[in-house]
Amino acid sequence: MRSGLAALLGMGVLAAVPPALGFHPYYLFLLSTAFLLAAVASAWNLLAYAGPISFGHAAFFGLGAYGAALASLGGLSPWGAIALGGLAGAAGAAGVGLLSIRLRGAYLALGTLACAELLRGLALIWSEVTGGGAGLAGIPALPVLPWLPRVLTEGRAGAYYLALALLGAALGLFALIRRSRVGLAFAALREEEERASLLGLRPLPWTLLAFALSGLVTALCGGLYAHVVRVVEPDLVFSRHYSILPLVMATFGGLHTLLGPAAAAIALYLLSELVLHPLLPALHQVGYALALIAVILYLPGGLAGLRRGGRRAHP
């Protein structure tokens, strides 16, 4: 309950940022990217809540980006295209879940990573559809919603608020699931699948549902990204970043917590781009690695574990 209030408060503060920054385009773009990463980290965390630790969320981000880009270029309205990209990501994620249903631990990690790399390769070579290495350009911009005040939709502010809304939706979905019967099933399967099946829970449909929901949110982020950047390339949207960063951020912030992954994503990304990048242009990614190592060694519950009284060995 308290983390729900904190989330609403945080959203309110973030909504007030663009006017405070004088709608500076660079910072707004940086922040909207941070929100998209936070939403992906939250979606990754939703899957982890049901058990599977994925190394392949780039697959779902890329599916969403390419799906939305193709639909948009094909004449569908950008909103419909993003929704379609989301569905493509959900279906793809369910497929990955089905393929890796018998895999656990490191094998599951490798399996999901392989799926993401496979899709990146496919996007590279299937040039008639995907444009190959050059990707797809000329994706239409998001239309301005006439019923909103212009100041909220113009320039980078539109992308900023949309990314923030998507983050809010991702957090809302996670909060809803965690309190529901679905969340109970996810937690039981995560803790001990055999025990859960003795209580009548069939693992397959629940696991596929977790994959599909996580893939849906991740792909919606990909679709929005495609319409903000207005170009998709295999190495851009199927980048391993989207597989590894959510894992780092969610672990850093606190696995299975509501706000930890998103808060850590925003903090780590801004730290990396605003502080480390100017200092160490070639090596700024090292910050993510160091953050992950520090959390694994010293804070097994992530930053959220601090609030619950420090070190808490994770089961």
Next chain:
Amino acid sequence: MSAPLLLTVRDVHAGYDDLTVLRGLSLEVRAGEFVALVGPNGAGKSTLLKALAGLLPVTSGEINLDGERIDGLPPYAIAARGLTLIPEGRRLFGPLSVRENLELGAFLPKAHARREETLRTILRLFPILQDKHSAPARLLSGGEQQMLALARGLMARPRLLCLDDPFLGLARSVTDRFCQAVHAITSEGITILAAGQHVRRLLRLATRAYLLEAGQVALTGPGPALLEDPRLSQTLLELGTGAWQRPA
């Protein structure tokens, strides 16, 4: 006039990868009975319960629940047909709360529909679970965890409740309360098949009992009568020396 057959086990062979534990075991349980399984370590008590719940493959023979064949079905499908196993060693969901553990017990639709009613009955009998309903299960004492495991099994409102060493570490008063809970939850009484080390306590409770030896039934009869049978103490003394430890 005897009650209808609920469970029939016919000539079952089962075990672990390279170790056959059950060697042609046959037994039956009628609706409403409390059947005890006793025997030395390694005789096949736990193996039988795991095979019934679908945790171990049955290599030959047949298991029927209420006339429907269940061997070969996955554990969740067997649970959905009304057979609940409370495995030995408590097996709770440690990080989840007491309340969540109980709700998971009633996850199947039929049990879910009546979960509030079942929960009230259970909490009246085990008030400690009410006091600690939001605590993570792993923070409960050993006896409380055992109570929670039993309560979670009852939440499923099973037709056949299989218990593996259910009274391990429980005071006798708690055992009695558990039996009260069973009778309270359904007037006709949940059918129980219980295995365990507490031979005297189990046989006093049981309407009928089986003595297992080397994966087969060596002796059967009413619980108290079995307790008097010289073959019982003979088997338990001869084979209960650790030479027949069950595989880990």
